[in-house]
Amino acid sequence: MHAVSLPTSTVRRRIELVSWKPRALLLHGFLAHSECDHMISLAEARLEPSKVVSRDGSGKLDSVRTRQGLSSSGTFLTKRQDSVVAGVEDRIELATHLPFSHSEQLQVLKYELGQKYSAHYDVHGSNEQAQLAIRRGEQGGSRYATMLMYLSDVEEGGETSFPHGRWIDEGAQAQPPYSECGSRGVAVKPRKGDAILFYSLKSDGQSKDFFSLHAGCPVAKGVKYSATAWIHVEPYSNTGPLHPGFCRDNNAKCPEWAALGECERNVVFMRGNGTYRGHCRLSCKVCQPCAANDEECLQSNLRPAERGALRQGAAGGMAAAK
Structure with missing residues (x-):
């Protein structure tokens, strides 16, 4: 295995098993603060209203990400854009044991006061539709796993919530203060440098995990920056059909x-x-x-x-x- 850079951070790196329903792990100190700041600086000048994937695979504005019609902001970083981005991508490949060739570009998002991402799945359509896409060899097949990295602290709100989720140890993990949105099901509070890894498909790689329904809770105080890596069951290209x-x-x-x-x-x-x-x-x-x-x-x-x-x-x- 090739060498992969590890973050230099004062935060102790450790992995916390958050839930089996959905399968979710919290990677404390996954990114160095300098890496977080660097990705924010790369994205800041290019931020535009966030879009969601439509049925034809293109992007469209959607109220699922808005607050009173005002969308959160986002942009994509080019794969291997520089040595810092490449180092993060390599670390994601190492942590997930899923090939980099199956990943989409990293998406950086900025949520300001009141902005949210309503509950949704990263896998679109039914199990049958997802499996048909795989058999047809369509772009990447289904999204298998999501690595959501927090690039900033958030003073209040902004949790990643799994409304149907089940804690491993509710007594130890379901501790306040969570926002009203974060108090339902399982939730992770955003902390700069941490990352949540969760799976949209069950371990067979085909069936949707209905516990993977998740939301970005409204930011109540401060600003939230995040970077997301979506990893597919098949090789994925950001520039058109795969050879x-x-x-x-x-x-x-x-x-x-x-x-x-x-x-x-x-x-x-x-x-x-x-x-x-x-x-x-x-x-x-x-x-x-x-x-x-x-x-x-x-x-x-x-x-x-x-x-x-x-x-x-x-x-x-x-x-x-x-």
Whole structure:
């Protein structure tokens, strides 16, 4: 396994098992405060009203994220945008045991006074629809796990609430003060550097976990910043359809960059190396697209650590869908 940077923090890093319904773990001190500040600074100039995913896969404004018509603000960070973002992405891969190639871009959100995200699922549609999407090879299949990282403290409110959730130890964990929203079911208070990891699918990687219904409670005092990583059961691209076998470009400008000689001048970014998959593997001719049923070709395009895990991810020994 390649080296992964760990945060330098005065907060003692530990993992707290919050709930089995849904499966949720709180990673205390997952991020260093400097990493939180850096991601906020990257996002701040690009924040715009937050959107939700519509049925056609595009984004749309939705009252689920609003307060009196005023939406929270958000933006996406480019994958491997800089060394700090790449370090966080690597740490998420290490903590979840799910491949980075299955992740969406990190989304940074800002919630101000009264703003919230009403109760919702990260998996859309029924179990049957989710499984059909997987069989059709649609973009990433279902979202399997969510890593929600808190980039700031919040003075009051702003909890992540699971209204149907069940505490592992209600007597020890369900301690006040929670807001009215956070007092129902299971809730996690936002603390700078902490992260909550929870699963939208059951351990079979196919069935929706109905306990994973969750909400971002209204901010009662202060400002809340967060960064979210959604991880799918299948490889996911943020720039369009995936080429079979991971042989793809992750930026529309890859052919232009390759023509300018960047494959040779910027080798790691463009072509990748033993631990990092490059952005422009297709244009740099590092690999070749494969027929969907050509298993030998598919396997040849993977890094050694990924071979044999093309269609499965595991967290603590729990396999995702094949």
